[in-house]
Amino acid sequence: xxxxxxxxxxxxxxxxxxxxxxxxxxxxxxxxxxxxxxxxxxxxxxxxxxxxxxxxxxxxxxxxxxxxxxxxxxxxxxxxxxxxxxxxxxxxxxxxxxxxxxxxxxxxxxxxxxxxxxxxxxxxxxxxxxxxxxxxxxxxxxxxxxxxxxxxxxxxxxxxxxxxxxxxxxxxxxxxxxxxxxx
Ligand code: IMP
Ligand code: MG
Numbered sequence: 001x002x003x004x005x006x007x008x009x010x011x012x013x014x015x016x017x018x019x020x021x022x023x024x025x026x027x028x029x030x031x032x033x034x035x036x037x038x039x040x041x042x043x044x045x046x047x048x049x050x051x052x053x054x055x056x057x058x059x060x061x062x063x064x065x066x067x068x069x070x071x072x073x074x075x076x077x078x079x080x081x082x083x084x085x086x087x088x089x090x091x092x093x094x095x096x097x098x099x100x101x102x103x104x105x106x107x108x109x110x111x112x113x114x115x116x117x118x119x120x121x122x123x124x125x126x127x128x129x130x131x132x133x134x135x136x137x138x139x140x141x142x143x144x145x146x147x148x149x150x151x152x153x154x155x156x157x158x159x160x161x162x163x164x165x166x167x168x169x170x171x172x173x174x175x176x177x178x179x180x181x182x183x
Contacts, residue, residue, distance in 0.1 A: 057106045076091050088114060105123070106134050109137040112142055116149075134152075
C-alpha cells in the first residue's frame, strides 16, 4: 500500500486516504470516454490550471482519443492557508489564442467556485466556440459563486484534501492517492 511509505515520509501530519490511485484511474477512463463522445470532431483545447491540475491533465489527456492542444494557465487565489482569499490573480496566461476553439478547463478541485467563476468569464471574453469545465474533485457544499461543471471526477465532503496534485502550502502533491489532511 502506498500509504505506508507516505506516512513515513510525512510523519508530521496525519493523512487519511479518501480516493485511491486505482479509483482515480478508473474514473478518468470513464471521463475520457464521455469527453470523446461529447466532442465528435475538431480540436479540443485542454487548459490546465496550474499547479494542482497537472497530474489530472496528464492522465485525462491520455484518456481522450482525439486531436488536442494543451496549454497551461496559472491562477492564484489561495496563499498558503486552507481557505480562499477570495482574490483571483492570473500568474501565467495562455500561450495560444483560443478564439473559435472548444475549450475544456482542467481543474483539480472546485471549492468556493470563486476561481472558476472568474476564469470562465475571462476566457469567454476571448470568444471561444465553447467553454466547459472538467474537475477531478468537487466540494459542492462550499460553493459561494455559481459554476457550471460538465465533468466531475468525484464529489467529496467539506474536508481539506491533498495528493494527486493537490497541495497544502506546496506539499503533498506527489502522493498517489487523494488523502484528507487531518487537522
Ligand atoms: P475555489 O476558488 O474556492 O473554488 O478554490 C479552488 C482552488 O482552491 C483549487 O484550485 C485548489 O487549488 C484550492 N483548494 C480548494 N480546496 C482544496 C483542498 O481541499 N485541498 C487543496 N487545495 C484546495
Ligand atoms: Mg487549483
